[in-house]
Amino acid sequence: MRQFIIVGHKAATSGDFTLEDMPGSAGRIDILARCVTAAFVTSFDIRRDTQVCLVLLGEPDPPKIIRFDGAELRYLNPDERSAGALIRKALKVKLSMGQRRSTQGVYVERAGLVEALRYNDASVLFYLHEHGKDVRDVDPHTNNVAFILGDHLGLFEEATAQLGQAQTIRVGPIKLHTDQCITLIHNELDRLCST
Amino acid sequence: MRQFIIVGHKAATSGDFTLEDMPGSAGRIDILARCVTAAFVTSFDIRRDTQVCLVLLGEPDPPKIIRFDGAELRYLNPDERSAGALIRKALKVKLSMGQRRSTQGVYVERAGLVEALRYNDASVLFYLHEHGKDVRDVDPHTNNVAFILGDHLGLFEEATAQLGQAQTIRVGPIKLHTDQCITLIHNELDRLCST
Numbered sequence: 001m002r003q004f005i006i007v008g009h010k011a012a013t014s015g016d017f018t019l020e021d022m023p024g025s026a027g028r029i030d031i032l033a034r035c036v037t038a039a040f041v042t043s044f045d046i047r048r049d050t051q052v053c054l055v056l057l058g059e060p061d062p063p064k065i066i067r068f069d070g071a072e073l074r075y076l077n078p079d080e081r082s083a084g085a086l087i088r089k090a091l092k093v094k095l096s097m098g099q100r101r102s103t104q105g106v107y108v109e110r111a112g113l114v115e116a117l118r119y120n121d122a123s124v125l126f127y128l129h130e131h132g133k134d135v136r137d138v139d140p141h142t143n144n145v146a147f148i149l150g151d152h153l154g155l156f157e158e159a160t161a162q163l164g165q166a167q168t169i170r171v172g173p174i175k176l177h178t179d180q181c182i183t184l185i186h187n188e189l190d191r192l193c194s195t
Numbered sequence: 196m197r198q199f200i201i202v203g204h205k206a207a208t209s210g211d212f213t214l215e216d217m218p219g220s221a222g223r224i225d226i227l228a229r230c231v232t233a234a235f236v237t238s239f240d241i242r243r244d245t246q247v248c249l250v251l252l253g254e255p256d257p258p259k260i261i262r263f264d265g266a267e268l269r270y271l272n273p274d275e276r277s278a279g280a281l282i283r284k285a286l287k288v289k290l291s292m293g294q295r296r297s298t299q300g301v302y303v304e305r306a307g308l309v310e311a312l313r314y315n316d317a318s319v320l321f322y323l324h325e326h327g328k329d330v331r332d333v334d335p336h337t338n339n340v341a342f343i344l345g346d347h348l349g350l351f352e353e354a355t356a357q358l359g360q361a362q363t364i365r366v367g368p369i370k371l372h373t374d375q376c377i378t379l380i381h382n383e384l385d386r387l388c389s390t
Contacts, residue, residue, distance in 0.1 A: 020214075020215065020276070030274040031273075041372060042369055042372070043347070043369075043370040043371055043372060044347075077218065078218075078225070079225040079275065080274065081215070081275075152239075171382065172385050172386055173385050174237055174238075174385045175237060175239075176237055176378075177236060180237075180378045183379065184378065184382055186369075187366065187367045187379055190367050190368050190369045193368075194368035
């Protein structure tokens with residue numbers, strides 16, 4: 001299992017936004033949408049061994065987490081609007097205790113990074129940061145691994161304080177977008193799995 | 196200079212489509228939009244050493260090429276709609292002889308793959324294909340290199356016949372989307388440039 005936990009510091013926590021303005025009024029939901037796509041889609045297929053947990057911390061109703069389970073996931077096409085629509089649908093679900101399913105393979109609940117980290121049952125946790133160790137120089141434990149990534153704002157200090165024993169890694173010499181980092185991590189793991 | 200030539204076999208050649216339906220009525224313009232984003236955007240920056248040439252072969256007015264020059268490029272944000280809007284604007288330009296500029300750093304003209312290959316002045320040409328040699332096992336000549344990629348339909352036989360001495364490479368063990376391949380190629384070149 002490969003797990004990606006992505007923190008959206010300004011990401012809207014209501015489903016009232018339009019898919020035409022994900023970068024604006026939705027608080028950079030476009031970033032999270034691209035992360036979902038990068039995590040799951042390959043050419044004509046979905047990565048069934050992957051989970052994504054989006055941590056949404058923006059107004060008006062934070063925090064919420066939306067969890068995508070590749071084993072069950074449906075209705076995800078490669079375009080950004082498709083992932084955005086799944087996120088929006090999840091944010092329209094009324095929450096009380098526990099998680100609720102919004103579409104097949106997509107679950108939403110009232111929770112933040114601490115709970116997202118509890119969901120993660122990986123044996124090793126990596127935190128993506130430009131000053132980390134090169135991913136090619138670490139042992140990424142291909143079978144059961146989780147990665148924590150920030151959005152365009154990185155990861156705030158109070159969040160990094162919760163990461164415990166996470167190892168800090170980077171994917172290359174240039175600071176990239178979160179979805180690009182996910183593509184690069186998958187590639188490293190794909191290569192390890194195929195040898 | 197890094198150059199990417201991407202063939203969109205069904206990509207619309209008129210700017211009449213809406214940005215809400217790039218995967219449908221626009222003939223998978225969404226694929227080309229994501230390729231433009233992957234080729235140019237890094238975290239809060241644009242790759243100035245990169246050029247992209249989109250070869251659009253769909254109805255109603257093929258062929259057209261749209262060339263993005265990173266050195267001059269403006270108005271490109273990371274969301275898919277942003278790149279889609281630049282493509283649509285280019286497709287709305289009336290063509291006669293030669294190329295015309297639609298926005299800063301974006302040029303359009305009546306031409307196909309043969310002309311796109313002529314534009315490319317790279318010393319080495321690579322063709323991305325799942326059965327190619329691993330990119331990590333070739334010398335990608337970091338300073339002046341071009342890559343040819345197909346869309347979701349790959350590259351048709353009549354196109355591959357025009358590639359001449361292009362070396363066939365792949366980016367990993369799994370067949371990925373074109374934009375993901377571009378992200379992976381950039382990473383390989385970034386690593387070579389930083390050593």
